Amino acid sequence: MLPVLGVDADDTLWENEERFHEVEQRFRDLMVPWAGGDATDAALLAAERENISRHGYGIKGFVLSMVLTAVEISDGAIDARSLAGIVGWGHEMMAHPIELLDGVPEALDDLGATHRLLLITKGDLGDQMGKVDRSGLADRFWRIEVVPEKDVPTYRDVLDRHGVDPAEFTMVGNSVKSDVLPVLAIGGRAIHVPHTTTWAFEKPDPADLDGVDFPVVDRLTDVAALL
Template identity: 45%
Template sequence: MAIDYSNITTIGFDADDTLWVNETYFREAEEEFGRLLEDYETRNTVDQELFKMEMRNLKLYGYGIKGFVLSMIESALELSGNKVSTQVLNRILEIGKEMIEHPLELLDGVEEVLRSLHGRYRLLVLTKGDLLDQERKLEKSGLLDYFHHVEVLSDKKPGNYLRLLEHLEIPPAEFLMVGNSLRSDVLPLEEIGAKAVHVPFHTTWAHEEVDPASHSNGHLTLGKLTELLNYV
């Protein structure tokens, strides 16, 4: 069934892994963390315990690199029985700083798409994560002039979207969200009566994974962002 986008006035874009590369650097950090802790546990156990720690800490630290680093430190202490060396702890802190300072890599076609849509739609960035880090990445990206509004959300649940759209005076029926995560960028929008386009990234954080059989396919899935221009 074709989806009608003719009434869309505003398009929101996720940032991480929709506009630029992000999850790849977390995976690289996880791999190094596994090597740092291999004297205490297997690589698989380290990965599993770090993920559990991140989930426990989400309500305290939220999303982003800083919370990830704190979870790595806490996991290192727990997995080692508080025997982990100061050298390893220092290296974990360095990993976090390297992630924050990593050069920004825009995904293919991002600027082409934004340039085409700018002026025809009201464009927003709706992302989650650490406020300072996301502001820094947006500044590095050179994309700020394309957007009417930037919002860093604590989470991306239906209520978060509804409150923001109400604040910006955007009817949900006139809003389209574009992102790489079914859990965060697609399903909540369908729930509130907005539209969504899914552009999968090749790497997905386990927390964002959704069983395809658990939801209806009431959205468009694209192979790359530039295909969006065929529909809006």
């Protein structure tokens, strides 16, 4: 049996953050009558932070937080059609074509020759599964797991359910907080493949990086050489 390699999806296999940034810009524009861009960003981030435990990660929660933030920033003055428009932005995001990152299919073919590939992603269940389907990459994975949070208990649980020893598990992804630190914490290996931008929620606490060491590569294609 081949060893198991965990692979993140959003911003590791395909563009994701960029979709959110485009919509955040529209949201800033919509809020101009009541607030500047920085104030809008700060209010939205605060709403997301307050709601993440109930909304989880993903587009639907993002939309709900934008709706609440718009009502708050405008002190209830924003018109109902604009709020329905925000929901429409969410629908656009859900239907957006998948843009694979450079060399991803080939990299997965290489990695899949020596490893059983386990996709581990967080977000809305249906949305994440839909992206996997539309990506055309589903067949390259041994198993696909959508989880509510990528933390130590979740990794333990996922590996346990699939009969994988953490000491023989490697995770690859663009988020130090979600793909690297919790995997190192359970005795696995992790390889960081940074993406151009990192969402505020995915920035690790600097204290958590003390004395932690892990390889960083530019692209998924560079991972095979490290295994």
